[in-house]
Amino acid sequence: MTRKLLPGILAMAAIVVAANILVQFVIDGLYLTWGAFTYPFTFLVTDITNRLYGPAAARRVVFVGFVVGVICSLIGTQIVGEFGPLVTLRIAIGSGVAFLTAQLLDVAIFHRLRDAAWWRAPLASTLVGSAVDTALFFTIAFAASLSFLEPGNDVSWAGGAVPLLGFGPEAPLWMSLATADWIVKLSLAIVALVPFRAIVGRLSAQVA
DSSP, X not given: OHHHHHHHHHHHHHHHHHHHHHTTSEETTTXXXXXXXXXXXXXXXXXXXXXXXXXHHHHHHHHHHHHHHHHHHHHXXXXXXXXXXXXXXXXXXXXHHHHHHHHHHHHHHHHHHTTSOTTHHHHHHHHHHHHHHHHHHHHHHHXXXXXXXXXXXXXXXXXXXXXXXXXXXXXXXXXXXXXXXXXXHHHHHHXXXXXXXXXXXXXXXXHO
16 A cells, blocks of 8 residues: 555655745745645645545555655754744744644545545535635734744734735735635635546546
């Protein structure tokens, strides 16, 4: 089974590493980093593994991604940029908690819906998982109410009131970041149905 899971494990690890690198590059005016366009594909890897090999195998791939993410976070805490370490404690905690919670939730929802129409399980599990991932990460990393997690880390910049996404009601900046991030995840959840269908269709015969 480990050999069969190797492509999924490698894909998950590559996406997590790429997302951790690309999250450092901000897209001007969009409240986004390039990592927002990479990370959502972790759900695609999880769902394909779940469809082909079942929830236990999918959880193994998820745990590999979690370990790789933790390693990336540890490395990031040792790299000092213009404003301090590239990865703060709150970002590391938020990233790990959000990833593991959202991915395991994705696995559970997918398995519950696996006998429904082919698109329902990947779409529903990814939408719910993505929403939970976004809410957990941005709240843990930037909400003022959780400043006790890392008292020495000043995230007041993220709490400044600005129009939501530049045109909505005023809200903390981190909520605009979270909203933009979730919109990308929502869009990619729909787009990912195409490769999900193609890859599962191609590999199903080999697994059977």
